[in-house]
Amino acid sequence: MAVEQADAIIRVRDVTVRFGATEVLDKLDLDVKRGEILGFVGPSGAGKSVLTRTIIGLVPKVSGQIEVFGVDLDAANAKERRAVERRWGILFQQGALFSSLTVAQNIQFPVREYLKLSQRLLDEITIAKLGMVGLAPEVADRFPSELSGGMIKRVALARALALDPELVFLDEPTSGLDPIGAGDFDELVRTLQRTLGLTVFMVTHDLDSLHTACDRIAVLGDGKIIAAGTMAEMKASQHPWLRSYFHGKRARAVVGSNTGVV
């Protein structure tokens, strides 16, 4: 365990988050290891997005400690924080594209902020990123309001990957995508993880994603991590919620179709 801890890219310790009187996260511990794809599941409203937003620093915590890339974000000064923020990319649930900028400008926005590049290289990189997420170069000049839901997700991923981050947070990346699109997305995340050595923290409800893309799964319930481990360990667990989640009707359909392939 000690060795694994040393290699943790995200270290969450004793984190408590409260909204008014409701305790959303209660002394929560979680490690995300370098280079893995961690699937993060839990019932709706359990606080999956809250934990993600707490790690990123959008939600204040009552107590606890969060380290990303070995930097304690509470102790870090503005410059150190910026350095950390440059190394991660975030895909928000609704995409959160800037609605007054074109797709190309959206993707170039973080690059322009951190690197002084020629417009030519910016445009080429934009097309490369669009290609990576499976979009045609023609999309570059459109505005977010002219895109479909799936395209918004893809553009948002392209923006999250714009600076080639080491760590990517994906908040329900495949929700709202058709099954083929979702499958492509999982494949894409896998490919990117292999080629770029990406670490992925993925909040998801998609059992297919958990099967095909994730190395490890962490389950949130009652403000704590109930279980963390591989898919096989999850299935072997006797916890009632885990049993109904991984052995329910939908899960069986997925597992049945996958056993031949995996």
Next chain:
Amino acid sequence: MDGNPTLEQIARGNGLALCAAGSWTAPFAPVLERIVAEAEALSGTRPNISIDVSAVAKLDTFGAWLIERLRRSLTQGDAEATIAGLSANYSSLVDEVRRVKDPEPAQGGGLGLRAPVERLGRSVAGFVDTIVGLVAMAGAVMAAMLRVLLHPGSFRLTSTIHHLEQVCWRAVPIVMLITFLIGCIVAQQGIFHFRKFGADVFVVDMLGVLVLRELGVLLVAIMVAGRSGSAYTAELGSMKMREEIDALRTMGFDPIDVLIMPRMMALVLAMPILTFLGVVAALYGGGLVAWLYGGVDPDAFLLRLRDAISIDHFTVGMIKAPVMAIVIGIVACVEGLAVEGSAESLGRHTTASVVKGIFFVIVMDGVFAIFFASIGM
């Protein structure tokens, strides 16, 4: 190991090997771009050029694309440039960027004269569209009003009361404060300048006529356009952006009935109330200044006021109030429903709502001035 990126040129027979080393990653992208641009100048100098990437410590999309770009510009005619020494885990990344098509050169703009003429045409057409939009909305609101008169049960009382609280009750303090201050200022200026002619006491006539006929209603209308017109536009606009208005339509509700009628009704009720309160506050402020600064004591002020103004002055002001409310409300709702997908569009239409609202309020005031003058009120 993560050193600065380099690209060394090594002659190999009649060919040339470009040996890349170091970190070919995003943080070094500006340096890399320069290195690659220099190497691109070698294009066509040697029959075969290979790019050796075996010494590259780290590679990401930026580096991979620049290597690919270098390969493309070195590949001309028969001279095929190759990439050598690619490690297995980077090859899929290079394959990925290899699929990128060369960006097409941006097309130049049209002739110099065309753009301004086009813009002028568009703004003229835009003005016509604005008028048509306002008339259409006025018609739709009127039709909705008739429906309400025929079926009083369909009127949304709760919603109207809610909006009445927002635009009337909550606006009372600021409206009264500002009209009070304007009353003070008008009285002070009047006394200051009238004193030269020894006509101090006429300030009461001026204040009474000005505030009752024009200032009270205009000030309140401008404040309501800025305060409530903008709020209406922003509310309706963000509902439009998030498809809430489409959702209402598909459920069989008319957005005019559900969203616009209550807002219009609230505004039409609020404007006369606010105007009345505003007029009272302005006269109070004026009276206070006349007393403290001009030495006109309150009894004399009231006596003079009673002589100077008639019920007509009051009526003229109050008749205008609901009309102003309709103008502000219609402009705000048209602009709100015209919002498109972006946050920028929301901002533009909210601005337009206030600017057009105030413009039409002043135009209407002019029309009323002519009308009342010709009927002798």
